Amino acid sequence: MTEGDTKILLVVLDGLGGVPRNNKTELEAAWVPNLDRLAAKSSLGLSVPVDVGITPGSGPAHLALFGYDPIHYLVGRGVVEALGVGLDIKPGDLCARANFANVGPDGKVRDRRAGRIPTEVCAELCGRLRKGIGRIEDVELLIEPGKEHRFVVVFRGRGLEEGLTDSDPLHEGVAPLEVRPLRSEAAKSSRVANAFIKQSAKILAEEKQANYVLLRGLARPPVIPTMHERYKLNPACIAVYPMYRGLAKLVGMEVLETGETWDSEVATVQKHFSDFDFFYLHFKETDRAGEDGDFDAKVELIEKFDEEIMPHLTSMGFDVLCITGDHSTPSVLKSHSWHAVPLLISSRYVRPQVRIEEFGERACARGNLGYLRARQVMNLLLAHGLRLKKFGA
Amino acid sequence: MTEGDTKILLVVLDGLGGVPRNNKTELEAAWVPNLDRLAAKSSLGLSVPVDVGITPGSGPAHLALFGYDPIHYLVGRGVVEALGVGLDIKPGDLCARANFANVGPDGKVRDRRAGRIPTEVCAELCGRLRKGIGRIEDVELLIEPGKEHRFVVVFRGRGLEEGLTDSDPLHEGVAPLEVRPLRSEAAKSSRVANAFIKQSAKILAEEKQANYVLLRGLARPPVIPTMHERYKLNPACIAVYPMYRGLAKLVGMEVLETGETWDSEVATVQKHFSDFDFFYLHFKETDRAGEDGDFDAKVELIEKFDEEIMPHLTSMGFDVLCITGDHSTPSVLKSHSWHAVPLLISSRYVRPQVRIEEFGERACARGNLGYLRARQVMNLLLAHGLRLKKFGA
Numbered sequence: 001m002t003e004g005d006t007k008i009l010l011v012v013l014d015g016l017g018g019v020p021r022n023n024k025t026e027l028e029a030a031w032v033p034n035l036d037r038l039a040a041k042s043s044l045g046l047s048v049p050v051d052v053g054i055t056p057g058s059g060p061a062h063l064a065l066f067g068y069d070p071i072h073y074l075v076g077r078g079v080v081e082a083l084g085v086g087l088d089i090k091p092g093d094l095c096a097r098a099n100f101a102n103v104g105p106d107g108k109v110r111d112r113r114a115g116r117i118p119t120e121v122c123a124e125l126c127g128r129l130r131k132g133i134g135r136i137e138d139v140e141l142l143i144e145p146g147k148e149h150r151f152v153v154v155f156r157g158r159g160l161e162e163g164l165t166d167s168d169p170l171h172e173g174v175a176p177l178e179v180r181p182l183r184s185e186a187a188k189s190s191r192v193a194n195a196f197i198k199q200s201a202k203i204l205a206e207e208k209q210a211n212y213v214l215l216r217g218l219a220r221p222p223v224i225p226t227m228h229e230r231y232k233l234n235p236a237c238i239a240v241y242p243m244y245r246g247l248a249k250l251v252g253m254e255v256l257e258t259g260e261t262w263d264s265e266v267a268t269v270q271k272h273f274s275d276f277d278f279f280y281l282h283f284k285e286t287d288r289a290g291e292d293g294d295f296d297a298k299v300e301l302i303e304k305f306d307e308e309i310m311p312h313l314t315s316m317g318f319d320v321l322c323i324t325g326d327h328s329t330p331s332v333l334k335s336h337s338w339h340a341v342p343l344l345i346s347s348r349y350v351r352p353q354v355r356i357e358e359f360g361e362r363a364c365a366r367g368n369l370g371y372l373r374a375r376q377v378m379n380l381l382l383a384h385g386l387r388l389k390k391f392g393a
Numbered sequence: 394m395t396e397g398d399t400k401i402l403l404v405v406l407d408g409l410g411g412v413p414r415n416n417k418t419e420l421e422a423a424w425v426p427n428l429d430r431l432a433a434k435s436s437l438g439l440s441v442p443v444d445v446g447i448t449p450g451s452g453p454a455h456l457a458l459f460g461y462d463p464i465h466y467l468v469g470r471g472v473v474e475a476l477g478v479g480l481d482i483k484p485g486d487l488c489a490r491a492n493f494a495n496v497g498p499d500g501k502v503r504d505r506r507a508g509r510i511p512t513e514v515c516a517e518l519c520g521r522l523r524k525g526i527g528r529i530e531d532v533e534l535l536i537e538p539g540k541e542h543r544f545v546v547v548f549r550g551r552g553l554e555e556g557l558t559d560s561d562p563l564h565e566g567v568a569p570l571e572v573r574p575l576r577s578e579a580a581k582s583s584r585v586a587n588a589f590i591k592q593s594a595k596i597l598a599e600e601k602q603a604n605y606v607l608l609r610g611l612a613r614p615p616v617i618p619t620m621h622e623r624y625k626l627n628p629a630c631i632a633v634y635p636m637y638r639g640l641a642k643l644v645g646m647e648v649l650e651t652g653e654t655w656d657s658e659v660a661t662v663q664k665h666f667s668d669f670d671f672f673y674l675h676f677k678e679t680d681r682a683g684e685d686g687d688f689d690a691k692v693e694l695i696e697k698f699d700e701e702i703m704p705h706l707t708s709m710g711f712d713v714l715c716i717t718g719d720h721s722t723p724s725v726l727k728s729h730s731w732h733a734v735p736l737l738i739s740s741r742y743v744r745p746q747v748r749i750e751e752f753g754e755r756a757c758a759r760g761n762l763g764y765l766r767a768r769q770v771m772n773l774l775l776a777h778g779l780r781l782k783k784f785g786a
Binding site for chain 2: 019020023025046050051052053054055056057058059060061070074075076077080081217330332333336337338339361362363365366370371
C-alpha cells in the first residue's frame with residue numbers, strides 16, 4: 001500500500017438497481033446524457049453486495065462497498081437502528097431496537113406497537129424514561145426516539161457482552177419474554193436489559209397505550225479496522241441520513257457537516273476537496289422512491305442526479321470516480337432486492353468497452369468488469385488510484 | 394427464509410451443454426422456437442457445476458444444482474451405484490460397487506469382468522449370494538444386480554464407518570486385495586467386507602467365469618440437511634432413472650411415481666402441482682445421446698423437448714422456471730465434460746437482456762447472470778420466488 005496523492009470519489013445512489021417496467025429499468029428509462037457519456041469511456045460491471053440471490057440490508061451493503069466482508073463484519077439490528085437515530089455509539093456499547101407496546105392486565109401483549117403512537121408522544125415518553133431511570137448498576141443509558149412507537153436504547157458500561165434473546169415475542173396475545181443470555185458472558189447484559197424493561201414498565205404504568213417496552217436485536221458495533229488502517233486513506237463521508245453517517249463512522253471516516261439538499265452535499269465535497277483523499281457521497285432518495293414503488297419518481301431522481309450533480313462531480317478533478325448503488329431497490333418490488341447493482345468506474349487507466357454508450361443494467365451486464373463482489377470494488381478504486389503495491393516479487 | 398406460496402420448477406436436461414460441430418452446439422443447432430421466445434425475456438447465464446475446468450459426475454452436478462456444495466457433500470462411488478440400481482439406502486449404510494470376476498487357480502485375477510457375463514446371469518448369481526450369506530455379524534446385506542458383471546452390495550448394521558481401500562486391484566494378473574481400514578474406526582467395516590468376499594468365493598467356487606467378487610468405492614451416504622431444513626421448501630422429484638431419484642431422496646425430496654415417457658413425467662408434475670412448491674424434473678435422454686456421440690439424436694431430443702414439453706411447462710403457472718443441465722455432455726467428446734452449462738431463469742422479476750433472442754451456449758455467455766456456480770442457482774430460484782429474507786438490517 002502506498003500513500004498516494006490521488007483522490008477517489010465513491011458515489012452511492014441508494015437502491016440504484018432496478019427491474020424493468022415496460023422492458024426498461026428505472027436507470028435505463030432515465031434520460032442521462034452525462035452518465036451515458038461517462039459510461040462510454042469507463043469500465044462497467046455488476047456488483048453483488050453479499051452473495052448471489054441474497055438481498056442485503058443497508059449495513060452489509062455499505063460495509064461491502066467500503067471493502068469489508070459483510071459476512072465477517074456483522075452489523076446487528078440494534079446497531080443499525082442506533083446509527084439510524086444518530087446516536088454516537090462507541091465500541092462496547094450494547095444497542096437495542098425498542099418498541100413502545102401495550103400490555104393488558106393479564107400480562108399479555110395486546111399491541112406490539114402501542115397503537116402506533118405519534119412520533120411526538122414517543123419523544124416525550126423517551127424523555128420520561130431518561131429522567132426516570134438514570135443508571136442501572138454502572139451502566140449509562142442513551143435513549144433516543146425514532147418514528148411512531150420505535151425508539152433505541154444504548155447501554156454503555158463495562159462487560160456488556162452480546163448474545164441475548166429478544167424480549168419482543170413478535171406476536172400478540174402472549175406475555176413479553178425475558179431477555180436471556182445465550183452465553184454466560186452475557187449475564188450482566190441480560191440483567192441490565194431486564195431491569196430497564198422493569199423500570200420502564202413502572203414509569204409507564206399509567207399510560208393508556210404505551211405502557212411497556214419490547215427490546216430486540218441487542219448487539220454491539222463490530223470491531224472493525226478503519227479505512228485508514230486498511231488502506232492508508234484519509235476518508236470523508238458526505239451523507240444526510242444518520243444511518244449512513246454512522247456506518248461511515250464505523251469504518252473510521254470523518255463525517256462532514258452538510259446540508260440536506262443534494263447541492264449542499266456536492267458543495268461539501270467541493271469545500272473539503274483538498275482535506276481528504278477518499279470521499280463517500282451518499283444520495284438516499286432513489287432508494288426511497290423504489291421502496292414507495294414509484295417508478296417515475298425514481299427515474300426523475302436519476303435524471304436530476306445526471307443533470308444537476310454529474311457536471312460537478314466530473315469537473316472537480318477526481319482521479320477515480322465510481323458511481324454505483326449499495327443494492328437494488330426495484331420499484332416493482334417496493335423493497336431492497338437481490339439483483340446485482342450497476343457499477344461504473346472512471347479513471348485514466350480504465351479499459352473502455354466495445355459498443356457501450358449508456359449507463360444501465362444491460363450495459364453493465366456487458367461491461368468489462370463482469371460480475372464482481374461489492375467488496376472487491378474498493379480494491380479496484382485503490383488500484384486505479386495507484387494506491388496498491390504489487391503482490392509478490 | 395420465509396415460507397412463501399410461490400412455485401418453482403427446476404428442469405434438468407441431463408448433459409445439456411455441448412461443443413460445436415460445424416460451428417453450432419447441439420442446443421444451438423436445434424430448432425427451439427419456444428425456448429428462444431422464453432430466453433428473450435429471461436435471464437441467461439452459464440453455470441459451472443463444480444469448478445472451472447472440472448468435469449463432474451452426476452452426483453456432484455445434481456447436488457450443486459440443489460444448492461449444496463458438491464465438494465463438501467461428497468457422494469461416494471458405492472453410494473451412486475446403490476442409488477443407480479434403485480436401492481433404498483439409509484444413513485449409515487455402507488455401499489460398495491461390486492464386480493463379478495474370474496480368479497485363476499494361482500489366486501490371481503484373470504478377468505476383472507468375468508467375461509462380461511450376461512445381465513440375467515448376474516441377477517441369478519446375486520440371488521445365490523443373497524440366499525447363501527444372510528447376515529455377517531449383526532450386518533444385513535442388500536445385494537442388487539446391475540448390468541453385465543456389475544452389482545451393488547449394501548452393508549446395513551451398526552458402526553460401519555467409511556475409510557476403506559478397494560479389493561479390486563484394477564489390474565489383471567495380480568491377486569485381489571484385502572479391504573483394509575484407513576482408520577481404526579473402519580475395522581468392523583473391513584472385517585465384514587472381507588468376510589463377504591470370502592463367503593461369496595465359496596458360493597461361487599464352481600462357477601467357470603464368475604467365481605469371485607471385487608469391491609470398490611465403499612462409502613456411506615453423506616449426512617446432508619434436507620431441502621426443507623435448508624430452504625423451507627416442500628420439494629418433489631420427477632425422474633425416471635433410479636440414480637436421480639436416489640439423489641433427490643438424499644436431499645429430502647418426495648420422489649413421485651411416474652411413467653417412463655417425457656409426457657408421463659410432465660403429467661406427474663401437473664397432477665401434483667398443488668401438493669409441492671418445488672419440482673425437480675429430470676430428462677435423461679439428452680445425456681445418453683451425448684455419451685453415444687450422436688449429435689443429431691441430441692439435437693432431435695432437444696427439439697422434441699421444445700415442441701412437446703415446453704408449452705406445458707410454461708402454461709402450468711410456475712412463478713419461477715429454470716431450464717438447465719446438470720453438466721455438459723458434448724457428442725464430440727462422447728462423455729461428460731467440464732464446459733459450463735446453459736442456464737435460463739424466468740420469473741416476473743428478471744432483467745431481460747440486450748439482443749438475446751435464443752437459448753444456446755453463445756447467448757448464455759452474453760447473459761446477464763454471467764458465469765456462476767451451479768450451487769448459486771438455488772439461491773436465485775429462491776430469491777425470484779421471494780422466499781429469502783434480507784441479510785442484515
